[in-house]
Amino acid sequence: MPEIIAATATPERGRVRQPTQVYAVAAVSALGGLLFGYDTGIISGALLYLREDLHLSSQGQEVVVSVILVGAMIGALISGRLAGRLGRRRVVLWVAVIFAVGALGAATAPNTGALIAARLVLGLAVGGASNMVPVYIAEVAPPAVRGRLMVLFQLMVAIGQLIAYLASWLLAGSGGWRVMFGLAVIPATVLAIGMTRLPESPRWLVEHGHTATAHAVLSRLRPRGADITGEITAIHGVAAAAPRRDRRALLQPWLRPALVVALGVAAFSQLTGINAIVYYAPTILSDAGFGQSVALVTGIGIGAMLVVAGISGAIAVDAIGRRRTMLWFMPLSGLAMAVLGLAFLMGDSPAQHWTVISALFVYILCNGIGMQSVVWLIAPEILPLGVRGPATSLATLTVWGFDLLIAVTALSSIHMVGRAGTFFLYAALNVLCLVFVLLKVPETRNRPLEDIERALRAPGSLRRNLATPP
Incomplete structure (x- = not known):
């Protein structure tokens, strides 16, 4: 939150040792992201x-x-x-409980209906984790380490998916899927227990009139000598100045360019095909004659590529910029998807198998860096403070909505137009994404949020306004 950064940046210059509870916050970030990644990835195996x-x-x-x-x-x-209403900590605690209940339900499901119900419950937890764990971390962590904790959360999503692929391989066989689902109970339980020992968000406490409690919490979360009173005063000021959260504010014409960028990137993060691969790669490869063992091992490689992409993307968005990261890596993503489609037109042979697997790995790496590393950053950066809450929620819903579209159409598309046709379609959507980035997405690297909002309100193109040095 920029207001907290402004209030506390000065005392935290240099290398300052952070209090122990900050590292407990890091553990929560890791477990929330791991559960998010594991429960969305385990279905593939x-x-x-x-x-x-x-x-x-x-x-x-x-x-x-x-x-x-x-x-x-x-x-x-x-x-x-x-x-x-209830506070960030309490909601994350309930998310952990729901994760455990959903995992147990899926592991013991006697039939398809029960499994679907359990997966719906798991979805409630996944949505809650993706929405609330980053908010909790952002509002609790000191500015000096907030960035790396957010990167850790995103990275742990990828690690959770890798663990899911490993579990799928180790537990391969009829009935093994029950243990695969049930394993999620362990980190969910640890997350629930850990949350009982962590404090509530200081911002939520201030907004609800618990200033003394917020002061005590910040005293445990900030380095010695930090200006706790100044930070609380800044939170009070922003809370008082913030307008009422009215969704009609999203219809203001000056806001439209930012919404187009945020929702467009959210949509293309799914339309470019990443979760068709994450969810269905073992199934697609097994049905194509690769054998279940090869399909599962390939899945492990895909999980490893997701982790490498997460690390590389976190470096790239700050080193070369958000827009340039997309412009450099999305053409390679589309090319790899096109090669994948061509490979499925080749006759069955070792060369074809190696081409398919290599193209899958290159695609996951390039799409992971070029799109997945940006999607969770761009909306909070480009959307103005007054509507950041509802507008970011709308972008998150767009991600899940298009993810759902891909999930319910991927196998049907393969049956209708074949594997090659389906991957050519995704390749075309990668090209369309590149055109969208070229025309609409501005560069926000190293720009204060206030500069971005001023550029949004100024006449002319948002992209060109932000291309001009401040």
Whole structure:
């Protein structure tokens, strides 16, 4: 939050040792991101066996995969509203409990209906985690380490997906999918226990009149000598100046360019095909004759690429900029997807198998760096303070909505136009994404949020306004 940064940046110059509770916050960030990644990624390997055990058709498989995304959309909406009334910490605590309940339900599901219901419950937790854990971290962490904790959360999503692929490989076989789902109970339990020992967000406490408690919390979360009173005063000032959260404010014409960028990037983060690969790669490869063992090992490689992309993307967005990261890596993403489509037109051979696997890895790496590393950054940066809450929620819902679209159409598309046709379609959407970035997305690296808002309000193109030095 910029107002907190302004209030505390001066005392924290240089290398300052952070209090112990800050590292507890880091652990929460890691576990919330890990659960998010694990529960969205585990279905890819589990699907190979539960579709046989439960006799699922292609449409049934799509429902089992996609229902978690319906829950995520609901969870993102509900968690935001509850957090305003109950507090961030309490909502994250309930998210952990819901993760555990959903994992147990999926592991013990006696039939398809029960599995779908359990996956819906897991979706509520995934949506709540993706919405509230970053908010909690941002409002609790000191400015000096806030950035790295947010990067850690994003990285742990990728690590959670990698662990999901590893679990799928180690537990391969009929019935193993139950253990795959059940393993999520362990980090969920640790997250719930950990949250009981962490403080409430100081900003929420101030907004609800608990100033003395907020002062005590900040005293434990800030380095010695930090201006706690000044930070609380800044929070009071911003809370008093913030306008009422009215969704009609999103219709203001001057705001439209920022909404187009935020929602466009959110949509293309899914339309370019990343989760068609994450969710269905083992199924697609197994059905194409690669064998289930090869498909699962390839899934581990995809998980590893997601982690490498997460680390590389975190470096790239600050080193070369948000816009340039997309412009450099999205052409390679589209090219890799096109090569993947061409590979499925080749005859079955070792060369074809290596081409498919190599193209998959290159695609995951380039799309992960070029798009997935930017999608969670661009909306909070480009949307103005007065509507940042509802507008960012709208961008998050756009991510989950288009993720749902991909999840419910990927296998059906393969059956209708074939594997090659489906991947050519995703390649074309990568090209369309590149055109959108060229025309609409500005560079926000090293620009204060106030500069971005002034550029948005100024006459002319937002992209050109931000291209002009401040």
